Each structure stands twice: as C-alpha cells, then as structure tokens.
Amino acid sequence: MDIKAAVVRQKGGPFSIECIQVDAPMDGEVLVKVVACGICHTDLIIRDQFYPTPLPIVLGHEGAGIVEAVGPGVKTVKPGDHVLMSFAYCGTCPSCLEGATSYCWHHMEMNFSGKRYSGSGWTIPAPLSKKHSHGGSEQINGAFFNQSSLATHAIATEGNVVVVDKDVDLKTLAPLGCGFQTGAGAVFNTLRPEVGSSLVITGAGNVGLAAVMAAKLVKCDPIIVVDVVPERLALAMELGATHTVDASREDTVEAVKRICRDGVRYSIESTGSPKVLRTAFEVLQTRGTCGLIGGAKLGTEVSLDMTHLLFGRTVRGILQGDSKPKKFLPQLVKLYKDGLFPVDRLIKHYSLDQIEEAVADMKSGRTIKPVLLME
Ligand SMILES: [Zn+2]
Ligand SMILES: [Zn+2]
Missing domain, CATH: 3.90.180.10 (Medium-chain alcohol dehydrogenases, catalytic domain)
Incomplete structure (x- = not known):
C-alpha cells in the first residue's frame, strides 16, 4: 500500500x-x-x-x-x-x-x-x-x-x-x-535508589527530565540537574529537581560538592559527551554509581581517574532504562494518568x-x- x-x-x-x-x-x-x-x-x-x-x-x-x-x-x-x-x-x-x-x-x-x-x-x-x-x-x-x-x-x-x-x-x-522509558527506567529499574539518595542528572533533555520525574517519585534528595540552557534548568525545578547547576557558568564538580560535600550516591549521564560522563563520574561519593544513558559516536573514548574508580565506584551503561516494555510502559501510562509523570x-x-x-x-x-x- x-x-x-x-x-x-x-x-x-x-x-x-x-x-x-x-x-x-x-x-x-x-x-x-x-x-x-x-x-x-x-x-x-x-x-x-x-x-x-x-x-x-x-x-x-x-x-x-x-x-x-x-x-x-x-x-x-x-x-x-x-x-x-x-x-x-x-x-x-x-x-x-x-x-x-x-x-x-x-x-x-x-x-x-x-x-x-x-x-x-x-x-x-x-x-x-x-x-x-x-x-x-x-x-x-x-x-x-x-x-x-x-x-x-x-x-x-x-x-x-x-x-x-x-x-x-x-x-x-x-x-x-524510547526516550521516556529510558530516563524513568534508569531510576526505577536500574539504579533503584533508596529514599533520600542523592542524585545528579547531567542533561535536561527528554531523557534527563523523565529521570527527574522518576527521581522525585522515589524521593531522591537532593536531585541536582546540570545543563547549559536556563529554560531547561527552570523546567527541571518545576518537575522535581531540588538544585540546578548551569555548567556554562560554574564548575559542575565544585557546585555539586557545595551541595553534597562528599559527592552523590548516584549520577545519570544523558548527554553522550565524554567530558560530561567524566564529570558525572567525578561527582560520585565512595561506592557511588554513575548510569550512562547518552549514546556517542562508535569508538568514542573517555578517560577516568583510576584511583577514584578503585574506591568502589561503578560506571554502568544503561540501554532503554532496563525496561521490559510490555510490563513497564503500562506502569508509566498509569503514572501519567495519575499526574505523576x-x-x-x-x-x-x-x-x-x-x-x-x-x-x-x-x-x-x-x-x-x-x-x-x-x-
Ligand atoms: Zn530513542
Ligand atoms: Zn536477544
């Protein structure tokens, strides 16, 4: 046809x-x-x-x-x-x-x-x-x-x-x-933060902001969103972020450590930039986990401080928010209908x-x- x-x-x-x-x-x-x-x-x-x-x-x-x-x-x-x-x-x-x-x-x-x-x-x-x-x-x-x-x-x-x-x-x-299950699933399915866990999300696009909504629902605190577009940071605050960092104006690691002196338990990297992934790794506290969501060009490399990694930190790639769509999408639909997503x-x-x-x-x-x- x-x-x-x-x-x-x-x-x-x-x-x-x-x-x-x-x-x-x-x-x-x-x-x-x-x-x-x-x-x-x-x-x-x-x-x-x-x-x-x-x-x-x-x-x-x-x-x-x-x-x-x-x-x-x-x-x-x-x-x-x-x-x-x-x-x-x-x-x-x-x-x-x-x-x-x-x-x-x-x-x-x-x-x-x-x-x-x-x-x-x-x-x-x-x-x-x-x-x-x-x-x-x-x-x-x-x-x-x-x-x-x-x-x-x-x-x-x-x-x-x-x-x-x-x-x-x-x-x-x-x-x-795709986009919304990826962001929400990184929180609900992959990282599964305990109530009160500190979280940094780099990138306030659709995936990062879906992660913000999920992080609010599981009561992460603080929820720190990093981006370079002021309007997106303002929207992140409306959707559940507790703090924002404008990476075009200040150093992200320093700004995060002013909020959480020892770093955060979790971070989610949604921009696909190796420089930002490195930052999302550097903001982690001991035994913290960084979930990588952003896709980069094949062959893109990133350098990480090995000693920082040695202290129990994890960088974890996440595809599609570890979603099983036939089970997870109806759950997200329910949250949307209830005004929570x-x-x-x-x-x-x-x-x-x-x-x-x-x-x-x-x-x-x-x-x-x-x-x-x-x-
Ligand atoms: Zn996609
Ligand atoms: Zn297969």
Whole structure:
C-alpha cells in the first residue's frame, strides 16, 4: 500500500517526505497506522551516520498508533488495538533468556541494520520500497527498531508493540517506547535508589527530565540537574529537581560538592559527551554509581581517574532504562494518568511535513521532545 514517510537519503539529511510503498505484514508482524511518533537523538545520530546503518532509510522509533492488520501467527495483538512501539529483541539469546531484552546480543542488527528479522536471519529486506515513475522499484531500508515509524504506516512485530487502553493519549505518550522509558527506567529499574539518595542528572533533555520525574517519585534528595540552557534548568525545578547547576557558568564538580560535600550516591549521564560522563563520574561519593544513558559516536573514548574508580565506584551503561516494555510502559501510562509523570510538559507537536522544523527546534533547545502527528 502507498504510505507517506520521511526518508533519509544522504548523511546529514534532510528528511524528505515521500510517497513510498509498504508490504503486507509477514509472520509475526503487525501493520500499524501511525498516529504519532517522537523524534529521538538516536534518529539524528543515524541520519548523521554515527552507526553504519544503510541509506536510504525511514527512521523513527517512538511510534504509537492503531493496528490495521496482523500477519500469520500473531496471537496477542489484533486489528483495532492501540499500541505503543518499542525496541526489538530476539528473545532467544543469553540476555533475552534472562529477561534483559534491551541488552539482546543482536540489538544492533535487529534495531539498526535497516533490515528485518524473521527468526532465520537479519538479511530479509525491510518491507519498504519506492516505485519510480519511469518504472522499476527502489528498495528503501527500514525496520528501524522494528518500526520505522516516521511514516503514516509502520510494520512492527508482535514482540515490540505494547497494547494500551483506548483512552491512552497516543499523541502524548508515543515517546514512552524510547526516550521516556529510558530516563524513568534508569531510576526505577536500574539504579533503584533508596529514599533520600542523592542524585545528579547531567542533561535536561527528554531523557534527563523523565529521570527527574522518576527521581522525585522515589524521593531522591537532593536531585541536582546540570545543563547549559536556563529554560531547561527552570523546567527541571518545576518537575522535581531540588538544585540546578548551569555548567556554562560554574564548575559542575565544585557546585555539586557545595551541595553534597562528599559527592552523590548516584549520577545519570544523558548527554553522550565524554567530558560530561567524566564529570558525572567525578561527582560520585565512595561506592557511588554513575548510569550512562547518552549514546556517542562508535569508538568514542573517555578517560577516568583510576584511583577514584578503585574506591568502589561503578560506571554502568544503561540501554532503554532496563525496561521490559510490555510490563513497564503500562506502569508509566498509569503514572501519567495519575499526574505523576507529566511528560506532556516536554512535548511539542508538529505535522510530519514539519519534520525539519521539529529537528531544528530540538537542536536549538526550543523544543525538548518533538512529536510528529501523522494527520
Ligand atoms: Zn530513542
Ligand atoms: Zn536477544
């Protein structure tokens, strides 16, 4: 069928809005009419080819919508279901067998190869193509996080969609499947701070601010947010931060130690900058843990003081907030409905045609989380 999609054809973009074709769902797949899709930092680093994902491709991995059709063998999802889409995992590797699906040993192939997984390999082309007026058809890469949802329709799988109640606001909660679960999950699932634990969060973007909301709920204190944009720091205070540090004006380590003399028990690094990761490590107290969430270019290195590390400190990489989406996303939906996880404060809506404007606003810091509406 014909769909409208944002196609990246060259490194650095732009996203071009094109009419392309999507195949019918295969075994285990579902066709979703996309209602909304958030734009995540990871879409932009793939557009910029930080990872060797093939082009042309349809990106988008924070999709939400309504199931239109299901392929053979799908048992738990049916047409008409409202779904949030999340990341792909194989279900059979050692990580998946232990329930740590975001660390699937095939995470890179399944989410970033531009191709789709059928159980027999990762070489099946994505279900996307483009008919040309002069005849012939061009293969378009997709299956990005098993969705490629920067489009009016997406092929996902039974495994990476989460069915939600029909009263759930898909236009607001589309980003639960990546950005928001990543920030909240780092607190709820990974670090699990005790009441009263001190916490530093570097980066007040959508992931960092979702972590602030979660930290408030589990009663971290103090919650110190570090950024360089005053408006974001002000918003962090409204959402639960107890202190902020403007890293463009003062030294972060000194500022944190004025609040917590011996450093903090936990830190969460969401910017993907090696310099900031080093800072998030330096602010830790003895036996403190730094959770790294921010993704950097492949091969990026960081230097750490070995003696500081030796004193029981931990740096822990965290993918997708250690979330099991089918269990965790309904919990986040409940918190949102109860007013305890107000992610609507972070969102601005755009139409699919406004994608370049949305990306520019995200980059400049004017918009924290752009969400594209497909109609
Ligand atoms: Zn993402
Ligand atoms: Zn796996």
